[in-house]
Amino acid sequence: MSILPLVALVGNPNAGKSALFNALTGARQKVGNYPGVTVERHSGRLALDDGRPIELVDLPGTYSLDPSSPDEQVTRDVLFGKQAGERRPDALIVVVDAANLDLHLRFALQLIALGLPVVIALNMVDLAERDGLTLSPEALSRELGVPVIPTVAVRKRGLDVLRAALTAAVEGSATRAPRDPSAADQPIAALQRRARELSKAATLSETPTRRWNHALDTVALHPVAGPILLVALMFVMFQAVFSWSEAPIGWIEGGFAALDEAIRGALPDNLLRSMLTDGLIAGVGAVVVFLPQILILFTFILVLEASGYMVRAAFLMDRMMAGVGLSGRAFIPLLSSFACAVPGIMATRTISDEKDRLTTILIAPLMTCSARLPVYTIIIGAFIPNTAVAPGVGLQGLVLLGLYIAGILGAFVAALVLRRTVTKGDSSGFMMEMPKYQMPRLSDIAIGLWSRALIFLKRAGTIIAATTVVLWLLLSFPQAPEGESQVNYSVAGRIASGIEVVVAPIGFNRDISLALIPAMAAREVAVAAIGTVYAIDDVENAAGEKSIIDNLQHRWSLPTALAFLMWFVFAPQCISTIAITRRETNGWKWPLFMVGYLFAAAYIMAGITYWLAVAAGL
Amino acid sequence: MLAPASLPLESLPVRRPATITTIAWDRLAAPEARRLREFGFEVGVHVEILHRAALFRGPVACRIGRMTVALRRNVAAAITVMAD
Numbered sequence: 001m002s003i004l005p006l007v008a009l010v011g012n013p014n015a016g017k018s019a020l021f022n023a024l025t026g027a028r029q030k031v032g033n034y035p036g037v038t039v040e041r042h043s044g045r046l047a048l049d050d051g052r053p054i055e056l057v058d059l060p061g062t063y064s065l066d067p068s069s070p071d072e073q074v075t076r077d078v079l080f081g082k083q084a085g086e087r088r089p090d091a092l093i094v095v096v097d098a099a100n101l102d103l104h105l106r107f108a109l110q111l112i113a114l115g116l117p118v119v120i121a122l123n124m125v126d127l128a129e130r131d132g133l134t135l136s137p138e139a140l141s142r143e144l145g146v147p148v149i150p151t152v153a154v155r156k157r158g159l160d161v162l163r164a165a166l167t168a169a170v171e172g173s174a175t176r177a178p179r180d181p182s183a184a185d186q187p188i189a190a191l192q193r194r195a196r197e198l199s200k201a202a203t204l205s206e207t208p209t210r211r212w213n214h215a216l217d218t219v220a221l222h223p224v225a226g227p228i229l230l231v232a233l234m235f236v237m238f239q240a241v242f243s244w245s246e247a248p249i250g251w252i253e254g255g256f257a258a259l260d261e262a263i264r265g266a267l268p269d270n271l272l273r274s275m276l277t278d279g280l281i282a283g284v285g286a287v288v289v290f291l292p293q294i295l296i297l298f299t300f301i302l303v304l305e306a307s308g309y310m311v312r313a314a315f316l317m318d319r320m321m322a323g324v325g326l327s328g329r330a331f332i333p334l335l336s337s338f339a340c341a342v343p344g345i346m347a348t349r350t351i352s353d354e355k356d357r358l359t360t361i362l363i364a365p366l367m368t369c370s371a372r373l374p375v376y377t378i379i380i381g382a383f384i385p386n387t388a389v390a391p392g393v394g395l396q397g398l399v400l401l402g403l404y405i406a407g408i409l410g411a412f413v414a415a416l417v418l419r420r421t422v423t424k425g426d427s428s429g430f431m432m433e434m435p436k437y438q439m440p441r442l443s444d445i446a447i448g449l450w451s452r453a454l455i456f457l458k459r460a461g462t463i464i465a466a467t468t469v470v471l472w473l474l475l476s477f478p479q480a481p482e483g484e485s486q487v488n489y490s491v492a493g494r495i496a497s498g499i500e501v502v503v504a505p506i507g508f509n510r511d512i513s514l515a516l517i518p519a520m521a522a523r524e525v526a527v528a529a530i531g532t533v534y535a536i537d538d539v540e541n542a543a544g545e546k547s548i549i550d551n552l553q554h555r556w557s558l559p560t561a562l563a564f565l566m567w568f569v570f571a572p573q574c575i576s577t578i579a580i581t582r583r584e585t586n587g588w589k590w591p592l593f594m595v596g597y598l599f600a601a602a603y604i605m606a607g608i609t610y611w612l613a614v615a616a617g618l
Numbered sequence: 619m620l621a622p623a624s625l626p627l628e629s630l631p632v633r634r635p636a637t638i639t640t641i642a643w644d645r646l647a648a649p650e651a652r653r654l655r656e657f658g659f660e661v662g663v664h665v666e667i668l669h670r671a672a673l674f675r676g677p678v679a680c681r682i683g684r685m686t687v688a689l690r691r692n693v694a695a696a697i698t699v700m701a702d
Contacts, residue, residue: 063656102683221669319676434686
């Protein structure tokens with residue numbers, strides 16, 4: 001295959017670059033990685049007017065050619081042809097926010113000075129108009145000496161004209177500014193003055209507005225109302241995770257129960273039937289029922305992010321984060337970690353300070369991820385009565401909130417200690433552009449949810465299915481003679497006896513010891529594992545959440561259950577998190593440190609919980 | 619009426635337009651100073667405080683051009699402005 005011409009999309013953060021990339025390439029996208037660094041490479045195919053295909057690559061957003069994070073370094077290196085695994089682009093599409101020309105044109109000037117053919121996408125012109133700005137793309141084009149195309153990426157407006165201009169640029173027939181390497185390194189202040197002049201020349205009329213945006217911020221950033229709104233949003237989010245998911249969980253349970261019934265009816269009582277029902281269906285079913293809760297949680301996070309509220313939350317949280325040596329910027333990765341620590345840890349790339357970033361990575365697993373929800377829900381369901389403490393506020397939801405708060409407090413204490421010991425250093429400060437509020441687009445949220453659901457179901461279908469089958473094997477062999485407990489007699493039972501010695505002081509019984517082994521693969525497997533243990537031990541009843549809860553209530557004491565919950569607040573039980581930490585910190589030192597300190601914290605905290613609960617006579 | 623006096627951006631009342639008169643670059647860490655320049659902060663530029671996270675002296679939201687930027691108090695204290 002011949003090498004396609006390469007065009008790079010480049011611009012400031014919040015210019016709508018990714019939306020333009022999506023609009024231009026549609027579904028023909030590929031997400032990869034730049035070799036040696038942990039920055040994602042988004043590329044896609046696009047057909048020019050003459051039908052010739054080109055490759056379009058979406059470079060990380062940056063404010064200048066002076067990088068201050070690994071992401072921004074990639075953008076600079078690609079533009080200078082120094083990035084391993086990437087050739088120098090043949091042309092650039094520079095994306096600028098029409099409503100913020102002062103700032104965005106300065107970077108555009110630096111990019112034009114690189115001497116590559118450039119097409120400027122004057123993006124989000126509709127929002128600029130609503131802001132009271134009337135712009136002249138022609139005047140701007142005259143001043144800059146390159147084509148300027150007004151676009152509205154999210155409505156696919158201006159794309160044909162952009163493609164035509166791009167065709168000319170790739171063919172080399174478009175006008176090209178003379179290469180001026182010194183301009184790329186001109187003092188920022190000089191470029192900024194030029195950008196302001198250009199912006200003035202391109203602005204036909206301007207009426208200051210943005211009233212509604214300011215009105216929203218007056219509430220969202222209010223010294224008193226702001227934090228209350230944030231806490232209320234978080235509370236609604238966690239209540240919704242429980243109450244909205246009831247019906248869909250019922251349907252999924254019904255489906256698995258029917259499947260279980262069908263197999264029991266179709267097969268004679270043999271090992272294969274036991275493996276399918278007690279192993280696979282009990283294990284996978286126990287995890288898949290949590291899909292609705294995970295999707296509800298992700299919906300909230302995606303909407304908060306897309307609307308622009310997340311940065312406001314970072315603003316409100318900055319003071320608190322500064323207290324433990326972090327910045328408000330760490331709030332976004334940490335909130336993402338409530339869904340899953342893996343994207344959360346990846347989101348720390350936007351933190352420029354190395355020590356700050358490392359601390360955020362190390363505490364991210366303490367944010368209660370969605371994989372813990374199955375564990376929490378089932379234990380809470382079995383041991384905490386479903387009573388209302390106030391209208392609309394259930395005790396179960398309150399206990400769940402308490403577990404989330406325990407994780408957050410744990411993270412704060414950990415950050416405080418880490419910043420004074422292993423990640424000691426100056427505070428990195430907090431300076432962040434606050435984007436305009438936007439109505440989240442349904443299709444973007446749907447795409448985000450769909451990919452999350454796929455990842456979860458893939459895990460359920462692979463890691464979780466495999467570990468539950470292996471666990472079933474370990475539990476079922478060797479087969480116990482008449483009168484002996486199968487679980488105690490099995491290989492797994494014998495391994496668990498060894499672990500039990502270590503965890504018995506903190507109130508953990510044999511079932512938990514058993515569940516801890518496969519739960520190393522992924523936390524939610526703990527539920528599946530307990531489900532499998534009881535399905536094998538309790539031959540009378542069909543597998544399912546109902547039977548797990550019944551068994552739990554009979555076999556566990558309340559202090560044990562509480563200690564188990566506390567263990568999961570801290571325990572680093574997830575291979576994916578350990579793997580992503582290794583990748584993001586380029587070595588084994590930090591992931592091993594993370595595993596060590598989290599296990600120690602889990603053991604101590606579960607122990608304290610157990611001893612206190614026993615002492616309180618629970 | 620008193621002549622308009624210089625004051626740190628940090629102390630500027632909310633929604634009072636002002637012009638930057640000096641920036642004490644030496645009081646800022648290098649990455650902070652660079653990011654501040656990238657956002658367009660320099661002498662002669664118009665700014666306005668939109669919001670303050672008043673609790674325990676949290677950050678301020680500052681309008682510059684058509685953009686809003688969150689700054690910590692120590693940074694806002696290094697910028698001197700004159701109310702317009």
